Amino acid sequence: MNETILHVSDLGVAFGKGENKNEVVKGVSFAIPAGKTLALVGESGSGKSVTCRTIMGLLAGNASVTRGRIDYRCHLGDGGTEDLLTVSQRRMRDIRGDGIAMIFQEPMSSLSPFHTIGAQVSEMLALHSTDDGRTHRDRCIEAFEGVGFADPARTFDAYPFELSGGMRQRAMIAMATICVPNLLIADEPTTALDVTTQALILDLLQKRQEETGMSVLLVTHDLGVVANVADYVTVMRQGEVMESGPARDLLMTPRHPYLKRLIAAAPAIDTDRAHPPASQDDLIVRIENASKTYRSKGRGLLGLGSERIYALREVNMTVPRGGTVALVGESGSGKSTLARLVMRDETPDAGTRITYDMGDGPFTGDELKGNALMRFREDVQIVFQDPYSSLSPRMTIQDILAEPLKVHKSCDRSEMRDRSVAMMKRVGLLPEHLSRYPHAFSGGQRQRIAIARALALEPKLLICDEPTSALDVSVQAQVLELLDSLREEFGLSYLFISHDLAVVSHLADEIAVMCRGAVVEQAPAKVLFEAPVHPYTKALMAAAPDPHPDHRLDLNAISLGAGAKPEAWPEPYRYDRRDPLPLREIDARHFVRMEA
Amino acid sequence: MIRYLANRVLTMLITLAVVSALVFFIINLPPGDFLSNQIAELQAQGEAASVAKAEFLRAQYSLDEPLWKQYLIWLGAVPGPDGYSGLLQGDWGWSFEFDQPVSEVLGETMWLTVLVNFAALLFIYAVSLPLGTIAAVRAGGITDYVVAFVGYLGLATPNFLLALILLYYGQRYLGLPIGGLMDEQFEGAPFSWDKFKSVLAHLIVPTIVIGTAGTASMIRRLRANLLDELGKPYVTTAKAKGVGPVKRVTKYPLRAALNPFVADIGNLLPSLVSGSVLVSVVLSLPTLGPALLAALRSQDHYLAGFILLFVSVLTLVGMLISDILLAILDPRIRFGGRGQ
Numbered sequence: 001m002n003e004t005i006l007h008v009s010d011l012g013v014a015f016g017k018g019e020n021k022n023e024v025v026k027g028v029s030f031a032i033p034a035g036k037t038l039a040l041v042g043e044s045g046s047g048k049s050v051t052c053r054t055i056m057g058l059l060a061g062n063a064s065v066t067r068g069r070i071d072y073r074c075h076l077g078d079g080g081t082e083d084l085l086t087v088s089q090r091r092m093r094d095i096r097g098d099g100i101a102m103i104f105q106e107p108m109s110s111l112s113p114f115h116t117i118g119a120q121v122s123e124m125l126a127l128h129s130t131d132d133g134r135t136h137r138d139r140c141i142e143a144f145e146g147v148g149f150a151d152p153a154r155t156f157d158a159y160p161f162e163l164s165g166g167m168r169q170r171a172m173i174a175m176a177t178i179c180v181p182n183l184l185i186a187d188e189p190t191t192a193l194d195v196t197t198q199a200l201i202l203d204l205l206q207k208r209q210e211e212t213g214m215s216v217l218l219v220t221h222d223l224g225v226v227a228n229v230a231d232y233v234t235v236m237r238q239g240e241v242m243e244s245g246p247a248r249d250l251l252m253t254p255r256h257p258y259l260k261r262l263i264a265a266a267p268a269i270d271t272d273r274a275h276p277p278a279s280q281d282d283l284i285v286r287i288e289n290a291s292k293t294y295r296s297k298g299r300g301l302l303g304l305g306s307e308r309i310y311a312l313r314e315v316n317m318t319v320p321r322g323g324t325v326a327l328v329g330e331s332g333s334g335k336s337t338l339a340r341l342v343m344r345d346e347t348p349d350a351g352t353r354i355t356y357d358m359g360d361g362p363f364t365g366d367e368l369k370g371n372a373l374m375r376f377r378e379d380v381q382i383v384f385q386d387p388y389s390s391l392s393p394r395m396t397i398q399d400i401l402a403e404p405l406k407v408h409k410s411c412d413r414s415e416m417r418d419r420s421v422a423m424m425k426r427v428g429l430l431p432e433h434l435s436r437y438p439h440a441f442s443g444g445q446r447q448r449i450a451i452a453r454a455l456a457l458e459p460k461l462l463i464c465d466e467p468t469s470a471l472d473v474s475v476q477a478q479v480l481e482l483l484d485s486l487r488e489e490f491g492l493s494y495l496f497i498s499h500d501l502a503v504v505s506h507l508a509d510e511i512a513v514m515c516r517g518a519v520v521e522q523a524p525a526k527v528l529f530e531a532p533v534h535p536y537t538k539a540l541m542a543a544a545p546d547p548h549p550d551h552r553l554d555l556n557a558i559s560l561g562a563g564a565k566p567e568a569w570p571e572p573y574r575y576d577r578r579d580p581l582p583l584r585e586i587d588a589r590h591f592v593r594m595e596a
Numbered sequence: 597m598i599r600y601l602a603n604r605v606l607t608m609l610i611t612l613a614v615v616s617a618l619v620f621f622i623i624n625l626p627p628g629d630f631l632s633n634q635i636a637e638l639q640a641q642g643e644a645a646s647v648a649k650a651e652f653l654r655a656q657y658s659l660d661e662p663l664w665k666q667y668l669i670w671l672g673a674v675p676g677p678d679g680y681s682g683l684l685q686g687d688w689g690w691s692f693e694f695d696q697p698v699s700e701v702l703g704e705t706m707w708l709t710v711l712v713n714f715a716a717l718l719f720i721y722a723v724s725l726p727l728g729t730i731a732a733v734r735a736g737g738i739t740d741y742v743v744a745f746v747g748y749l750g751l752a753t754p755n756f757l758l759a760l761i762l763l764y765y766g767q768r769y770l771g772l773p774i775g776g777l778m779d780e781q782f783e784g785a786p787f788s789w790d791k792f793k794s795v796l797a798h799l800i801v802p803t804i805v806i807g808t809a810g811t812a813s814m815i816r817r818l819r820a821n822l823l824d825e826l827g828k829p830y831v832t833t834a835k836a837k838g839v840g841p842v843k844r845v846t847k848y849p850l851r852a853a854l855n856p857f858v859a860d861i862g863n864l865l866p867s868l869v870s871g872s873v874l875v876s877v878v879l880s881l882p883t884l885g886p887a888l889l890a891a892l893r894s895q896d897h898y899l900a901g902f903i904l905l906f907v908s909v910l911t912l913v914g915m916l917i918s919d920i921l922l923a924i925l926d927p928r929i930r931f932g933g934r935g936q
Contacts, residue, residue, distance in 0.1 A: 056836055097838035104829055112830045113928055114851050127838050159927045175837070 004073065005182055005215045006032045006055070006100075007081070011068035013050050013059065023066060025050055026239040032183065032232075037209065037216040039230035039247065041223065041262070043472040044443070047239040048219045052185050055084060055217075056102055057092050074099055074182070098128040101176035105188040107168035111160040117144075118156030121175045128179045143174040146211075147204055165331075166197035173204060180212050187219045194330035194499060195543040199558045202229055221472060223266045224545025227251055228553050235259050248549045265474040266547045267502035269529055275509040277524035277589065278323030284461055284493045285319040285342060285356055291349040292337050311337045312517045313580065319461070321357075324487065324494040326504035326525075328540065329514035335497045337517070339463050342495060343380055344368050358460050378408050381454035385466035387446035391438040397424070397449055398434040404456045423452040427482060444475035451482065455490065463495045468503060480506055502544050505529060510589075513537045516566060518580050520573075523590040533592045535561035535569055571595070597923070597930060604919055608912050615912070616683070619904045620667045623897045630692040630895045631659055657690065670901070683905075689898030693891065698902050702887065706906060708777050709883040712806065713910075715799050717864060719807035720814055725857075727811075728818030732853075733845055735823055743819075747812035756878040759805040763879070766801050773798050775880040805875055810864060814857070821856055825849030851925065858922055862915030866907055 013025040025047040032038045040048045053059050055070055070084040072095070084092070096102075104110040111120060121143065122136040129136075137156065144152035147170040160168055169189060176184055186205065190198035206229055209216055220226060226233055230247040235258065243256040254260045292312040312334040319325045327335040340346045342354060344365055354365040358379045368376050381404075384390040391400055401420040405411055411419075421431040427448040438446055447467060454462060464483065468476040484507055487494060498504050504511060505525065512522040513536065521534040532538050539561030542554040566575050572595035575581045583591045635650040654660050658669050658676050668674040670689065672682020681687045688698040731743040766772035773779065777798045782791040825831070826849050834844050873885035884903050891900035923930045 058832055058835055093838045093840060095838070096836055102833075102836040104833065106829050109829045110833045112834070112848050114848070114926065116927075123839070124837055161928055172833075 003034045004031045005034045006073070006217070007071040008051070008055070009069055009071070011051065011054065011070065012066035013047070013054055013063055014066050015063050017062070024239050025054070027068070028236065028239070028241055029068075030234045030241065030244060032215045032217055034182075034215055035209075035213050036231040037218055037229055038232045038234060039218045039220060039226040040234050040236060041220060041226055042236035043221055043262075043474065045238065046236040048236050049187055051236075052102070052187050052217065052219055055185065056096060056100060057084065058102075072099070072183075094128070097124055097176075097181070098179050099181055100183045100185060101179065101181040102185040102187065103169070103172045103176045103189050105191050107165050107172055107192065108160075110172060111168060113160055115159075116156065117158050117160060117163070117171045121156075121171065121178060124175055124178050139178065140174075143178045144171070146208070147171070147174045148200075166193055166201065169193060169197075169201055170204065173201075173208060177208050177212060177214070181214055183215045183217060184209075185217045185219070188221070189218075190225065191221070196330065196539050196558050196561070198225075199543040199545075199553050199555065202553070203555055205229065222545060223251065223263060223473075223547035227547050227549045227551070228545055235262070251547055251549050261474060263547055265477045267473065267476065267500060267544075268546055269502050269505045269541065269544065271505070271526060271529045275324065275507070275525060277526075278320035278509045280318060280320055282321045283318050283355075283357060284321045285317075285354065285495070287315060287317040287338075287342065288353040288355070290315040290317075290338060290341055290352045290354065292334075292341060292346065292352075293349055310517045310577075312341070315512075315514075315519055316583075317512060317519075317522070319493050319495055320509070321493055322487070322491060323509045324496055324507050326496045326498060326508035326511045327514055328498055328501055328504060328511055330499055330540075332516070333514040334517035335514050336465055338514075339382070339465055339495060339497055341365075342461075343382060343463060344373065344376065374408070378457045379460045380463065381457060381459040381461075382463040382465060383447070383450050383454050383467045386470050387443055387450050388470070390450055391446055393438055396435050396437055400438070400449065401434070401453055401456055404453060408457055419456065420452075423456060426455075426486075427452045442475075443471050444479060447471060447475075447479055448482065451479075451486070455486065458490065459492070461493050461495065463497070465497045466499065469499065476503070483507065500544065501529075501540055513540065516577060518593065519583060519591070520593045521591065522583070523587075527587070527590050533586065533590075534594070535573055537561070600923060600930070601920070604916060608916055612909065612912055615908045616671065616905055617667060619901055619908065620670060621663065623892075623901045623904065624663060624666075626895065628895065629659060629897055631657070633895065634692075670898070688902050691891075691896055691899040693894045693896040693899065698899050701899060702884070702902070702906075705882050705884060705887055708881070709885075710910070711795070712777070712799065712802055712881065712883055713865060715803040716807040716810070717861070719803045720810040720864070721857075723807070724811045724814035724818055728815040729822060729845070729850060731815060731819040732822035732826065735819070740819075743815060747815045750808040750812040753808070755805055755809065755875045758808060759801065759875050759878050762801045762805060772800055777802075777881055802875065802879055802881055805879070814860070817860075818853055818857055821853040822849055825852045828852075854925060855922060858925065859918050861918045861921075862911055865914040866911045 008031070009029045011025055011028045012023055014021045014023040016022050028047070028051055030038065030040070040051065042048045050059070050063070054065060059065075065085055068085070071081040072084050073081045074095070082091075084095070087095070111117070118137065118140055121140045125131075125136045125139060126133065141152045141156055144155045149155045149167070149170065155163075155171070160171070163171065172189075184205075189205070190201050193201060202225065205216065208214075216229075218225070218230060226247060232245065233247045233250045234244045235242040235250070235256065237258055242258050243250060243254070250259065251263065254263055290312060291310070291314055294309045294311055295307070315334075315338055317325065317338075327338060329335050337346075341348045341352070348354070348365070352365075355362050356365070356376070357363075358376075363372070395403075398417070398420055401423055402416040405416050405419065420434055424431045424434060429445060429448055429452075433440070438449070441449065451467075467483070468479050471479060480503065483494070486492060494507065496504055496507060501511075508525045510523070511525050511528045512519045513528075513534065514520065515536050521528065521532065521537045528537065529541070532541060535557075539558045542557035545553060560570060566573075566577055566580070568574070573581070573593065575593075581593050581595055583593050584596065586592050631650060631654055635647065635654070638647050638650055656677055658666050661669070665674065669676040670682050672680055672684035672687070674680075676682070688702075690696075691698050691701045694701045727743050727747075731740045734740050763772075763774050767774050773794075778791060778794045779798075782788075782794055785791060826845070828849065831844065831849055834848050839847070873889060875881070876883045876885045884906065888900060888903045890896075891903060
């Protein structure tokens with residue numbers, strides 16, 4: 001048995017004071033063996049992040065430790081441990097960064113925008129290393145090279161805002177590991193990243209672990225991530241440990257019903273459940289040659305030197321009535337831009353032709369003005385990604401649900417009330433809660449409210465813009481099920497946007513994979529999942545982590561298509577971004593962007 | 597950076613041209629002018645010689661020309677009766693009221709105004725930076741409440757009242773001089789060490805009085821900004837690195853909180869000038885505030901116009917300084933075009 005580097009026993013943490021004291025961590029215990037990875041798994045509100053912050057002594061002012069101890073072994077072998085809850089402030093500052101380092105979820109805001117990456121990383125050395133300051137720059141550059149920066153010297157002088165999210169997280173890893181800590185705490189380090197980037201970052205973390213021999217405490221909600229990197233797992237729920245043990249045993253034979261539920265809810269690509277392609281005879285939307293170009297802000301008075309940015313180029317697509325078309329791609333792929341064009345929220349470039357047929361004759365997007373546009377808005381509704389910011393915190397649920405009716409329909413108060421009650425029941429919420437405000441609801445419940453609002457006008461086409469990506473996995477499955485059942489009941493057609501192929505595999509009849517504003521592969525769902533052709537599609541599929549311990553991430557497949565760089569794809573798929581290849585139909589309704 | 601600077605200065609010059617036109621038209625908005633008032637008076641008395649003199653003056657100052665041409669002559673962009681003689685040539689115009697060139701009427705006043713306001717600005721920053729920081733770091737503590745209380749007191753007390761109180765106690769216990777910006781014997785005298793000392797002693801009370809209100813609001817603003825920044829994840833990152841408590845505040849969030857602080861220089865200057873009129877009257881400071889008031893009342897429009905323009909220049913220069921400091925402080929502004 002390995003030595004234990006950190007032993008958390010019976011830890012309790014509470015927020016608030018006096019009578020309002022609310023314990024959020026209730027007697028948690030776990031141990032991290034030296035050189036191994038322990039994954040702390042749980043959904044939001046399970047207390048996993050609070051536990052990590054307690055270890056680092058980073059609790060907010062209104063939180064307090066109520067019980068327990070955290071024994072940390074600074075030097076392996078000599079047997080001495082110290083309780084991190086009682087050591088002096090001074091000693092704690094020495095341990096932070098040097099003995100225990102931490103990386104956070106948000107690489108965008110976890111680095112100071114005012115200092116160069118180099119300055120922030122070398123500060124670690126200045127704080128904890130005894131060697132000459134002149135070697136710091138070289139050591140930093142070496143570290144940047146170690147985490148995969150192509151030009152480490154340039155990275156040293158770069159500011160965080162010049163790097164992408166994945167690159168910032170690499171810089172964070174370089175910073176956290178430069179002093180070779182005994183333990184690295186990674187709090188959801190890949191949650192804010194695209195799937196292919198996530199795979200590469202997880203790989204990097206494992207490499208750094210092998211090089212340095214450090215232990216890792218990985219906080220995550222994603223069992224797929226756990227299966228790929230963890231040696232041991234501790235499952236938390238509402239501040240308590242549900243189950244602990246070696247990762248493989250737990251994932252293969254979960255004993256606790258909660259863990260069983262989590263594993264069942266984990267999104268996985270399920271080809272058996274894929275819908276058959278819908279008939280192309282009756283289309284609700286036909287998109288032809290859709291493009292959207294923006295001009296970057298130029299410099300100087302006249303805006304000289306502005307560049308054209310192709311947010312979307314030459315997309316052709318059809319949405320059959322009653323069908324679901326999914327747009328899948330990583331951030332910046334143009335999927336949301338296409339949705340905004342379809343909604344007529346933005347005007348497309350000249351040459352774009354979008355034809356609608358809501359049941360009483362076809363019309364094009366360009367004809368939509370004045371009253372026609374108002375009528376159109378009733379027929380096309382959207383559900384947004386973030387249910388926390390898409391509902392006004394100052395309106396009751398009743399007001400939120402009634403607002404679309406007020407704008408578009410002339411119905412009296414009692415009718416509005418009746419319709420709101422009916423909608424609440426339909427999305428699985430209690431009508432008694434209509435007078436509450438959004439903050440009284442959980443994320444999943446808020447998304448149900450958002451869906452109810454979108455359905456209030458009985459639209460024909462519903463655009464779902466990543467409707468589940470802000471939700472916990474178990475809630476995500478429920479919301480997807482709700483959307484699936486609503487489609488038939490209300491005769492809806494869906495344009496479904498997601499970054500996750502697994503999410504759309506249950507819903508979509510047809511899937512378009514997008515990258516850098518262009519569709520790279522488009523096919524009926526079953527065809528796409530069973531016989532993907534394009535390396536980017538394959539990378540996306542390979543990068544979705546699977547909770548089965550034997551299905552590890554295939555890094556080769558990922559690296560072939562990852563990074564959304566058409567220039568780096570293998571032949572015959574490689575193309576220059578300014579001059580894309582044509583989309584070829586290689587099989588019936590199966591399109592791939594490739595050389596003839 | 598040089599490109600940014602050049603761009604910024606160019607924008608400033610264009611703004612200045614627009615402002616000068618606006619100023620000129622605004623001071624000409626009230627019907628009549630100093631001379632036509634005088635001519636009406638002379639005609640009523642029937643003094644032909646004086647009328648002739650007034651008519652001559654009208655021609656001399658191109659008051660019979662259309663307004664746009666008057667403006668261009670004032671600016672020095674087209675020749676007037678005496679050839680090119682306007683702001684561009686360094687001729688600030690003629691004060692009818694004082695029967696002197698504007699440059700002589702204002703002369704020292706202008707530089708004293710700049711001096712008083714600059715001192716007030718320094719006072720504001722020197723006091724509010726430490727107090728605002730402490731108030732934010734110890735938010736909800738006793739220090740925070742004391743600072744807030746004193747700050748609100750400063751905001752609520754009328755400036756001239758504070759001026760009178762300070763003058764009285766300053767004189768009684770510290771022997772500070774009363775009124776003016778220097779002892780009488782130095783007025784109009786060439787610069788000397790004694791004059792400098794005299795000015796410094798006279799500056800103490802006006803600086804505190806003019807600066808108090810600005811300090812109070814600045815403390816509140818800095819506190820709010822800093823509180824926002826202290827909750828940001830990068831502060832947690834710094835703590836997780838093992839950075840000590842003082843450096844954790846000064847190195848990271850304080851720098852971000854300074855942005856609005858610095859951006860305010862341009863806004864503070866004009867409010868200091870116009871806000872300090874009453875104080876200047878009470879303390880009998882020879883600054884631009886009272887001079888502007890007098891010029892506007894007597895429709896001495898070259899004088900009034902020049903003062904307004906001068907205040908605008910102060911504002912624009914303040915903005916320029918703000919922008920340059922911001923660019924130095926914040927790399928996101930400096931490399932605006934380079935990011936993503």
